[in-house]
Amino acid sequence: MPQLFQSETYLRHRLRADGRALRFQSTDLEQWQRWQQELRARIRGLLGLQRFLPTAMNSRVTEAVSCQGYVRERVEIETEPGVIMPLYVLIPEQLQGTAPAVLAPHGHGSGGKLAPAGVRATPAVAETIRQHNYDYGVQAVQRGYVVFCPDARGFGERRESLTASPESLLDSSCRQLAHMGLPLGMTVAGMWTWDLLVLLDYVATRPETQGERICCIGLSGGGLQTLWLAALDERVACAVISGYFYGVEDSLLHLSGNCDCNYIPHMWESADMGDVAALIAPRPLLIEAARQDPLNGPRGIDNVIEQCEITRRAYSLLGVEDRFEIDVFDGGHVWHGTVAFDWLDRWLRR
Ligand SMILES: [Zn+2]
Numbered sequence: 001m002p003q004l005f006q007s008e009t010y011l012r013h014r015l016r017a018d019g020r021a022l023r024f025q026s027t028d029l030e031q032w033q034r035w036q037q038e039l040r041a042r043i044r045g046l047l048g049l050q051r052f053l054p055t056a057m058n059s060r061v062t063e064a065v066s067c068q069g070y071v072r073e074r075v076e077i078e079t080e081p082g083v084i085m086p087l088y089v090l091i092p093e094q095l096q097g098t099a100p101a102v103l104a105p106h107g108h109g110s111g112g113k114l115a116p117a118g119v120r121a122t123p124a125v126a127e128t129i130r131q132h133n134y135d136y137g138v139q140a141v142q143r144g145y146v147v148f149c150p151d152a153r154g155f156g157e158r159r160e161s162l163t164a165s166p167e168s169l170l171d172s173s174c175r176q177l178a179h180m181g182l183p184l185g186m187t188v189a190g191m192w193t194w195d196l197l198v199l200l201d202y203v204a205t206r207p208e209t210q211g212e213r214i215c216c217i218g219l220s221g222g223g224l225q226t227l228w229l230a231a232l233d234e235r236v237a238c239a240v241i242s243g244y245f246y247g248v249e250d251s252l253l254h255l256s257g258n259c260d261c262n263y264i265p266h267m268w269e270s271a272d273m274g275d276v277a278a279l280i281a282p283r284p285l286l287i288e289a290a291r292q293d294p295l296n297g298p299r300g301i302d303n304v305i306e307q308c309e310i311t312r313r314a315y316s317l318l319g320v321e322d323r324f325e326i327d328v329f330d331g332g333h334v335w336h337g338t339v340a341f342d343w344l345d346r347w348l349r350r
Contacts, residue, residue: 008254015249015268022270024278024314032317036279040232042270043279047190047228048181055081057202069093070141072117079198086157087150087199088117090141091208100348101209102145103199103229103236104137105152105192107220107243108259111169112156113137113149116222124167133335136217143341145215145348146208150199152225153177153191154261178260188261193228200235213237213348219288219335220244220295221261231279238347239280240340242288243295243333246304248272250297258295274310281314284323284347286340290331301328323347 022039026032044050055078063074073089092099104116109132111125118135120126129135137149151158153173160173177188196216203209215238218226223244230239252262277285289296289304297303308326315324327339 008256012249012253015253019268020270020272020275022275023272024275024310026314026317029317032314039271039275039279043228043232043267043276046187046264046267046270047193048186049190049194051185052190052194053080055079057198057205059202059205066093067118070138072119075202077198077202079195083153083195085150085153085195085199086113087148088113088119088137089206090117090137090147090149092141092144092146095144095146095208098208098210098212099144099146100212100344101203101206101214102137102140102147102344103196103203103214103216103226104140104147104149105196105216105218105222105225106134106149106155107218107222107224108155108172108174109170110134110155110222112151112158114156114169117147117149122166122169124170128170132219132333133337134219136219136335136337136340139337139341140217140344143345145344146206146212148199148203150195152221153195154188172259174259174261178263182265187264189224189228189264192225192261193232196225196229197233200229200233215239215344215348217340217344218242218244220333221259224262227273227276230283230285231276234283236280236283238284238286238344240286240288240343241277242335242340243290243293245273245277245287245289245307246296247274247307250299250303251295254297255295272307272310274307277307277311278314281311282318282320282323284343285311285315285325286343287311287326288336288340289326289328290333290336291328292331293333295333304328 115134116137118138217240
């Protein structure tokens with residue numbers, strides 16, 4: 001075949017011409033408040049959150065395992081009628097009274113909650129934890145936080161199909177969920193965000209965390225979940241987004257082989273990631289970005305820094321530039337954690 005008649009150049013042109021209609025460009029507080037309300041309402045609509053059905057949580061603790069320095073409870077909560085979310089709650093053994101809460105959603109290839117919660121019984125999970133420094137839930141409980149590690153829909157115990165091989169534990173059902181949900185007006189990112197909103201309700205019922213601040217941290221798809229949740233709900237007092245912060249043109253349009261869960265119909269017409277993260281201001285936000293992360297796209301870290309500059313302008317407008325930080329490090333698509341936990345201590349333990 002001598003020539004391909006491709007569409008990418010045209011679609012990039014359409015993104016540049018039609019994209020970011022609700023970009024962050026406020027120059028005073030009144031504009032910022034109006035913009036924040038408008039973009040949040042748009043995002044809720046595009047995620048399909050109005051389509052989800054509230055229900056009683058019917059929470060139940062199904063097991064409690066003593067680990068090194070902490071107890072790991074397995075809990076089930078109902079997030080929509082008949083939709084069960086299993087999660088682990090990691091509680092410091094020495095905890096007296098209460099401690100701040102950390103939500104630790106996972107990304108792909110994690111076995112769902114197993115990797116953040118450091119459950120290494122399956123060799124494939126142990127290996128992914130080693131490769132990605134993936135047990136950030138355990139790292140947080142070791143710092144004295146009460147940690148919540150949920151299974152996102154499509155992962156771990158919430159996959160749509162089971163196969164026998166141990167490696168299949170790392171699989172996900174994002175594609176099937178997208179195909180079933182999108183024609184019903186429900187996105188995968190919306191499903192995950194909804195379930196985390198219910199998890200925030202659950203955190204408020206736990207005696208170990210009552211009245212305490214709540215943070216959300218996550219790598220990759222866990223960063224995706226952190227981004228949407230923190231942008232929409234101010235109960236998230238601070239956030240760490242790792243390996244999931246870049247301009248969509250390079251990283252999701254050009255890298256179009258990314259998983260279906262990244263794609264929300266009409267979203268790019270309204271906002272890029274830097275605009276969405278600007279909704280988190282003035283709450284503290286740390287971005288972890290690795291120089292060699294291939295998901296940054298062909299221009300590498302420049303594609304991250306450009307989005308950070310958009311977000312930083314919101315923090316500047318609000319006079320709180322010290323609450324936005326970037327941890328750029330040499331490495332691949334991994335949780336870094338070097339700055340992150342000092343960052344959490346700084347904002348959650350005041
Ligand atoms: Zn996915």
